[in-house]
Amino acid sequence: MRRGDATATATATAAFAKRREGASDARGETYDVAVAGGTLGVLVAAALQRRGARVVVVERGELRGREQEWNVSREELERLVRVGAITTEDADACTRIEFNPIRCGFHGGGNGNGNAGDLVTRDILNTGVSPAALVEACRKRFEEAGGAVLERASLRGVEVYDDCAVLDVDGVPVRARLVLDCMGFQSPIVRQIRDDRKPDGVCVVVGSCAEADAFDNSSADLIRTVTDIEEDYRGQYFWEAFPASTGPRDRTTYMFTYMDADESRPSIASMLDDYWDLMPLYQGLDSIEDAKLKRVLFGLFPTYRDSPLKTEFDRVLAIGDASGIQSPLSFGGLAAILRHISRITGACEEALDADCLDREALRTVNAYQPALSAAWLFQKCMSVEVGSRPKRDFINRLMRINFNVMSRLGEDVLRPFLQDVVTFKGLGKTLVSMTLTEPLFVPEILMNAGVGPILDWFKHFAALGAYDFLASPAAALADTVKDFSAVSPRRRFIIRRQCEAIIYGAGRDVIP
Template sequence: MEKAPVEGQAGGAGASTTWDAFVRTEQNWRRLRDFEGFEYIHGENNYGMPEPMQFVVDDRQKGNPKAWEKLEEQYNSASEIKKQCKTYLDYDVVVCGGTLGIFIAHSLQLKGLKVAVVEAGKLQGREQEWNISMDEMMELVELGVLIESDLDACIKTEFPECRSGFKNKEAPTNGQGYFENGVGFECTTPDVLNLGIAPKVLIENVKNRFLEAGGVVMEKTPINGVMISSSMGASVDINSTNGPITSRLVLDCMGNGSPISRQQRHGKKPDGICCVVGSCAGGFDKETNVMGDIIYTNSEIQDKGKQGMLQYFWEAFPVNIGRDGKEPGTSDVKTTYMFTYLDADKTRPDLISMMEDYWDLLPIYQPSIKDPETDLDIKRVLFAYFPTYKDSPLQPMWDRVLAVGDASGIQSPLSFGGFGALTRHLGRISDGVTEALKYDCLTKEDLGEINQYLPNLSGAWMMQKAMSVRPGQKVDSKFVNRLLATNFECMDEMGIDTIKPFLQDVVRVDGLVGSLAASFKADPFFMPQIVAHVGIPTLATWLGHVGNMGLYTVCDAVVSPVLKGYVQNMENKKDKFYWNRKMEAWKFGSGSDYILPRDKK
């Protein structure tokens, strides 16, 4: 890590790759594990429990007086016309957090809103490529956030397909299933996470167009707090000689470490954690560096003694091999990740322990590497932990403040969130925010309609639970591989309509029920072990989410087409806002928003 280049360090989880950043991450992970969660009820007497940091306040007696003074001055000095038109504040929207916030900021700007982005550091993408699919990038093009030339500029890697595989050891499966070869199952899926894009180029292009169109970007500008007046607006206290800035709405796009989300979730430990370590390095075999791994295992569950049992998963992507299927031999650079699903129990291992396992196990996973220390040219060492919460998306606690992206918990507990989660929901979020401002639906109850319950997101917790082992729990070391190998074999046999949405973080009731039925038929005697592993309460809760997925699917297919025309003609704007959000929730909560490209079937 000391030899790796330090230029291009950016903000956000996994973006800073220095030894100092690793030490800070390790310390934060230790603090989270040592933390004893407690139930804190905002607005009530909590009997001596520690109070949360008051980052967002709606009481005039708290916060920065200058922020309150500017808000009141703008309101009191505005003409009645400006008050009616809601134009007396500095901006319509202030987006807090710019790495991914710049995309939603530009999307809102294209809808005619006046937007500012505030970023604590420099607004730039990391050096490490983001992996995504072309159809997800095209969603941004259709929204106008990207233009075609952005794709040519930022896509540095393109390959045809990615592998999913679950094996008890590193050995060929010979095209057979788990019970035929005694090893496992693997398959490939086209056009999933098969693009490597340069975040630095992409974000710079979007930022420049945002600025050219009149947007404001405040870099190296930490936010000290947010003052909320339900009647007047929001005032954002920033480290700037120009003082606070005001807006009608504040969007929290500061990721899973957001101080706004931390204040709201005060006292609560995450329900799940995904710990990730890895590296980007040269020295791999060029001839075979032409395909990615989405999720892959080649070992049984690791028994770490007092630290619990962990199933390690691998993910890998070739780097900078070019577009349109260049011939093999173009690049020896590859990014490899090793990750595991667990909880934040104090007994869980340090990241350094996982990192040591990563280096020890890498030659088994990548046989062209015999000794990582001598065979690899390390570009970056990667590490992060990603917390997830069951009560997601996060409902607003204040008027005029809405969490988006990872700050809202909208990412699946199976994914690392970030850019992929943003692309899927960007159109929905920007439509909802635009209507909220147009119809003055800015109370916490109104904004909560944008972050509604999504049953397929909540239902994904069952899979996360099945892929992890609770502290003190003992299971068959082959449990996870048997479960996933059987399930993926069934999804693969059902076709790309089933497996591709799942790999792109979209759970749909047809694919879910079909694959589960096929899995039960293929391995009926495994079901009692699954139930015992996840527990009856988890299973019961999950069945409720599956039932709601079915209900949402029917509502989207049958009720929404009937309602749309009626809703658009509603005179009551709040009712119109409400029903538009309800129909969006039916679509996204059932996975019906996902459209498989027909030419890819």
């Protein structure tokens, strides 16, 4: 019955993953884990292989990271060391640049004199990591420990049997007890589960790495605006800028915006045109010609309200961008997986040990997280709905008021938010303080967001409160039950995952 449900729920446009009855007759070695997709996948693969699992990575391209820089916090990178995927020396070698301070500022704020009204912090997204070096280091540790890599090998389908999953890798069957879908947003398994549904929101990012004499690399920008909502109401542009490791005058700048997936929305090409027009204003250049372009960067990050993605098949678990565990506000998929890496590798290890590889058990790994769902309202507030005409400075005023309030409330409120993590106490204090200091602005926010989304948000906010209240007892219970042999291995697995869902769902994954 359970299996029938799983297949029916995942009504597929193309049935990439299928549930089959009985045991597989495919021959060959059975891996503990097959990791499909090797960008973030190799990080998890290395950690699992080093902990004793037999792992194979299937990557359709070359198993190598991109030539750009990923910005994360150094403490986030340390978490990869703690799970054994890399060494401290590897972490140092992957770290191409570190910088401080980190600034946030919004158009119309301060005293009109440059960055005077900025909020200044430290150690958040202050490390430029080379994806190429990181993937190479993980791959080396993975292969040294006996891990297998199938490169330039495409996964064409997965059949799930009672005893294992059989991956079709370019026509060759590969057997594994557990499949980790690390194929990103475009994963055919994710598309099948989501029935090719349009995303609820999209974060579109365009940017470049360039060199210019006028670039000021003495600080980075975590978020900044230099204009109000665009005249044609296509959206509000936000900016980020980080010193790049390729040279003292090299800087990576991103322009991003949030929108729904309506067909009338601007294309990436037209956003790039806006980027070339606005980047000189943002970085204090006379003209875009003053910058020597080294690399153009862009990306489109679909987000779904019902994230993380619910597991729909026995033996198949989504990890990384495929799983939707990253905040709808962020395009920091590496940072998100680093914060969850010990939870994910621990869960996979325990699932293999306790043979908890069915859909119900795996669902507890990517469970509901109110901290993630509560962040949805912010994406909505920071975007402009098709056809709506808010005051053009509305989003800037909202951001200024919000950041001023958080800054007054202190680092324990501000720092989680700057890491795109929502916490109950931080959010609660901010809301009360905003209502007291700007009572007339609150109705404007409510009107812009709409009654439905606000009511929906309160549901998640209440759940966040409950999770926050339970987080410390849950941590104690997860620890106690670990070696409690009176409880069955399956029960222990599920209790520990439920405890983790509470801890992470309360937003306790932030870097202090």
